[in-house]
Amino acid sequence: METTHTQSGKAVKGITIALSVVLLAVIAIFVYVWLDRSKLIDELTTDKQGLTLNLEQLRAEYDDLQTTNDTINLRLIEEREKVDLLIERLKTTEATNRAKIRQYEQELGLLRDVMRSYVRQIDSLNTLNQALRAETIRARNDAAETDKKYETLVKHTDELTQKVEKGAVVRIRDIKVVAITSKAKATDKAKSVAKIKTCFMFVENSIAERGFRNVYIRVKGPDNILLAQGQHFFTVDNEQLIYSDMREIDYQGEDLEVCVFYGGANEKFIKGVYTVDIYSGGDLVGTGQLLLK
Secondary structure (H helix, E strand, O other): OHHHHHHHHHHHHHHHHHHHHHHHHHHHHHHHHHHHHHHHHHHHHHHHHHHHHHHHHHHHHHHHOOOOOHHHHHHHHHHHHHHHHHHHHHHOOOOOOHHHHHHHHHHHHHHHHHHHHHHHHHHHHHHHHHHHHHHHHHHHHHHHHHHHHHHHHHHHHHHHHHHHHHHHOOOEEEEEEEEEOOOOOEEOOHHHOOEEEEEEEEOOOOOOOOEEEEEEEEEEOOOOOEEOOOOOEEEEOOEEEEOOEEEEEEEOOOOEEEEEEEOOOOOOOOOEEEEEEEEEOOEEEEEEEEEEO
């Protein structure tokens, strides 16, 4: 009996030890699985956080993109909205949902590819815009230089024109103012004067305008009063002046002697100095004087 009891006790003890070993093994396995799952969850959580960070960075990159092209701007807004939507979807997805996390990573890759394509387009547009701006600046500089050259040319042309105009003015020389009697004899006695005779020589000028022209004289007495028989006008520098007498001549660019007479049957002359201004082509071309006693 004792032998049987002893054997039974040993059997129970052996079973207890076996169960303990099994229990320890199960606990060890459970701890291993739990630790492995915790590690996996930590890794997936880290992946989710990294994915979120990458998406937020991509959104910031879209915010920084700027272009003057309205079509590209609209597309950039659409792509940025896709990034925002993906971020919101990621927030509501458990870190343990590995399939979704991997899907979002793929979508992030596609969004980055789209971003790179827009960056290339914008760089190309910026390069083109810079080239166009540079070309515009060059064109403006060229236009300014052309305007400057044109202004210089106009100024030079004006100067030449003025020189030509001055050179084209018909000048006179050898002015002689004498008083003559009714018998056409020279005199210096005021009481004997019938007319005042003004003679001069037009100088040869090959560039002067040829043809008929009027020559005017304005005679002023000793009292500086203009002598004129009636009011007959001519124009000098847009001003109407009364002339004492005039004569039409035919000037052909060669020396030409001209005489103009002033006086009439009832004209009375007094003693003193008379001044005669001579005009041609709207210009004062000479002045002569006469002393009557």
